[in-house]
Amino acid sequence: MSGPALKHTDSHSAIHEAALHEAAELTELLDRLVKDEHYDKALEVAFVVVEHWENRTLRHADSEEEGLYKELVEATPDLKESIIELTRDHNLLRLLVKEIRTMLNEDGISDEVVQRFQALILVDQLHNQAEEKILPHH
Numbered sequence: 001m002s003g004p005a006l007k008h009t010d011s012h013s014a015i016h017e018a019a020l021h022e023a024a025e026l027t028e029l030l031d032r033l034v035k036d037e038h039y040d041k042a043l044e045v046a047f048v049v050v051e052h053w054e055n056r057t058l059r060h061a062d063s064e065e066e067g068l069y070k071e072l073v074e075a076t077p078d079l080k081e082s083i084i085e086l087t088r089d090h091n092l093l094r095l096l097v098k099e100i101r102t103m104l105n106e107d108g109i110s111d112e113v114v115q116r117f118q119a120l121i122l123v124d125q126l127h128n129q130a131e132e133k134i135l136p137h138h
């Protein structure tokens, strides 16, 4: 996903909203399953949530770094520092997702996994706010 949809604040923030909303709903469902001790179902849902992060938010991040971020720095060199910070946020998201995958593969579902998913949502929310600030407004 790149091109015009990412360049405009409205369509770009709609993409953020949709992905985060879905992640929040799935994480809430997961939390409820773990609290109710439905561990088999919880593990299945946990893999769905981790795939959601990989396929939506991490792919979105990859495409931003390949296209949008480069274009923004070319058009406005002053944005360089902000782009470095935003890329660092992406790396944090990538690290958390990778960690969750390892935890699931090695130890299955746990409260810590749920906490990592909740941390992902918070980091992504802060990242999106910072990113939306530097997008061109039309």
Ligand SMILES: [Fe+2]
Binding pocket: 060, 061, 064, 086, 090, 127, 131
């Ligand atoms: Fe981003």
Ligand SMILES: [Fe+2]
Binding pocket: 012, 016, 060, 064, 131
């Ligand atoms: Fe974005």
